[in-house]
Structure formats: structure tokens, C-alpha cells
Amino acid sequence: MNYSLGYRSYARPFRRPLTTAHGVWSVREGIIIELRSSLASRSSSDPDGGDPDARNSDARNPSESGVVVGYGEIAPLPWFGSETQAEALDFCRSCSGTINDVAIDTIPDCFPACQFAFESARTALRLAQLPHFPPPKPPKPLLICHLLPAGQASLTAIDALAQSLKHHRDHTYRHTYKWKIGTASIDHEFNIFQALLEKLPTGSKLRLDANGGLNADQADRWLAACDRINQHLGNNNSTIEFIEQPLPPSQWHDLVRLSQTFTTPIALDESIASLTQLRAAQTSGWRGIYVIKPAIVGSPQRLRSFCREHQLDTVFSSVFETAIGRDAGLQLAQELQTRDRAVGYGLDDWLMP
Numbered sequence: 001m002n003y004s005l006g007y008r009s010y011a012r013p014f015r016r017p018l019t020t021a022h023g024v025w026s027v028r029e030g031i032i033i034e035l036r037s038s039l040a041s042r043s044s045s046d047p048d049g050g051d052p053d054a055r056n057s058d059a060r061n062p063s064e065s066g067v068v069v070g071y072g073e074i075a076p077l078p079w080f081g082s083e084t085q086a087e088a089l090d091f092c093r094s095c096s097g098t099i100n101d102v103a104i105d106t107i108p109d110c111f112p113a114c115q116f117a118f119e120s121a122r123t124a125l126r127l128a129q130l131p132h133f134p135p136p137k138p139p140k141p142l143l144i145c146h147l148l149p150a151g152q153a154s155l156t157a158i159d160a161l162a163q164s165l166k167h168h169r170d171h172t173y174r175h176t177y178k179w180k181i182g183t184a185s186i187d188h189e190f191n192i193f194q195a196l197l198e199k200l201p202t203g204s205k206l207r208l209d210a211n212g213g214l215n216a217d218q219a220d221r222w223l224a225a226c227d228r229i230n231q232h233l234g235n236n237n238s239t240i241e242f243i244e245q246p247l248p249p250s251q252w253h254d255l256v257r258l259s260q261t262f263t264t265p266i267a268l269d270e271s272i273a274s275l276t277q278l279r280a281a282q283t284s285g286w287r288g289i290y291v292i293k294p295a296i297v298g299s300p301q302r303l304r305s306f307c308r309e310h311q312l313d314t315v316f317s318s319v320f321e322t323a324i325g326r327d328a329g330l331q332l333a334q335e336l337q338t339r340d341r342a343v344g345y346g347l348d349d350w351l352m353p
Ligand SMILES: [Mg+2]
Pocket: 209, 211, 244, 245, 269, 270, 291
């Protein structure tokens, strides 16, 4: 099947720059793509019109003219190994305004963000072609993990977030927060960590994300501190759910050692940014948590079959996409997360509209 392709790039400034062990990030650049096809060409050629995958992303109802549209989002993260914004734009330009199914299914692995966007847009378009669009039953809501700013700013942010979630409809709502570490000296961060723990709402889960920015000694200290907290719960019964990527991907053996030495779980993120790396970690026997960023990991169909085959303990997570990429990512989370973990999509207030 052939589609006509439209695309436009965007740049959204962060309200306040995001500080991680990778550095400071102040503008999110990406590309929205639009696939169009006519209903007539669909009905004559598509074998899987009832595709259950066809529930994600943004789409538009068939218009009177019989043209359907599906949107997708390219949201690159080159410091995680994806293509750059410029490379993704070159790829879109190279299509000269049209693309077909074979070309979508064979986008090279060095364009993982394009694989996600084009497959998501096609899925959205197929959904728009179904007779009962939109789907009658909304999926069950997912728990959301809210990202706190790094450093001292986390202490005011936690107050505001906890207050805004205080009157959540569901009184059993479980607060889950993520805090970036490895952005300042460890002793300074330990002091803030203590204050942060005291401010967490009762029964919260806290995730620490080092973005690979610790050394082995610092990772030991953080994990020992987390184990102590999890063994002797304080007044508010909060726990450390996991530490994300304490060491850089190059230190695989130390990551495995940490996962075997401490009881606080370790989640891989930078280590498994692509499907190839994800497969390699699973084959090497990683039995901890896998943080999956669907917008940059690569082909959703291949991700789907891999996760279903191996029943991984996953946490699906955002790369600061717009609603188009976010909805496609959340659809995959709905389908593929095997445990009741909050998804890493609590980023609403980080970017300008
Ligand atoms: Mg991370």
C-alpha cells in the first residue's frame, strides 16, 4: 500500500531546563509526520483490517472524500544512540512525499525514532479506516510516575505535586516519583535525599535515575542507602522502587554485580536504548527491570513480539514527546507491561505547550 507523506519539524522549549548526568537539555526538537491514503486502496489491498495494534496514536476519521490520515512522531534522543533530528529530516526528505508498506517495514535500524513514527502513523491510519472508529471502550488508566527536578528544586516540586494529587479520585492512588541523581556531589545529594524522603506522601514509591553518571563506589553507597530505607520503612512507609542505570552501559559486569549484591532492584535504561541492546541484555541473563522508551527503541511490531515472547519486567517511559508520540507509547505500555508499575509519562508540566 502507498501513502502520501507530509511532515513538519517542531522545537518546544522546556519551562525549566532538564538537568541529568548527560548534561542540560533546554529545547525538545522533533518531527510530526502525516500519512494519507484513500479508503478505496485500503479495502482492496489490506489483509489485516482488524489489526488489534491499530488502536494507538492520533488519527482522523475518514473524510467525505474517503481520505484517511494517521499521525506519528519522530522524537530523537541522539545521546541514547538514536538518529539526530537532522538525520531524521533527511530521511523524510528522501521519501519525496510518498512511502509504502515495504519501505516502512524496512526502515534501517539506525533510524529507530523513524521506525516508531512511521509504524505508529500507519497503525493510526488503519484504525481510522475501521468501521467503528473511535474504539468503543477506553483502556484502563495506567499509574503515572512524576518526574521531579534534580537537586534542591525537587523539594519544592514534591510539595506542589503531592498537593495537586491529594484529592485524586481513587483514594488508594499510589504516588510514584522519579528523581535524577549523579548531577552534584554525592554528599550534597544525600542531604537532599533525606529531606525528600520526609516530604513524600505516605506509601509513595521513589525511583532514582542516575543516567549512568555514578562510579562503582558511589553506586554502592546509593544502593546501600536504598536497601536500608527499604528494610526499615520510615514513618511514611515510602520505598525506593529501583535505581535506574547507576553505571554507564560499558560497565555491564558491574551492573550485574550490583543487581546481585543489593536487594533494591536495578533498572536498565541507557543500556537498552535499542532493540538490539534490549535483546543482548535479555540474552545475557538480565533479570532486573527494563526501562523502555518506545519512541527511540525502534520498530513497535518487533518490540511487541520480543516483549510478548520474554515477558520482561518493563517500565515504559517518555522522551518528552508531544501527545502524538505519547499516545502511541502508552498504547504499547497498555499492551506489554507485565507488572503493575507506573509509566514514566508524568512530564506534562515540563515543556511549553
Ligand atoms: Mg533513565
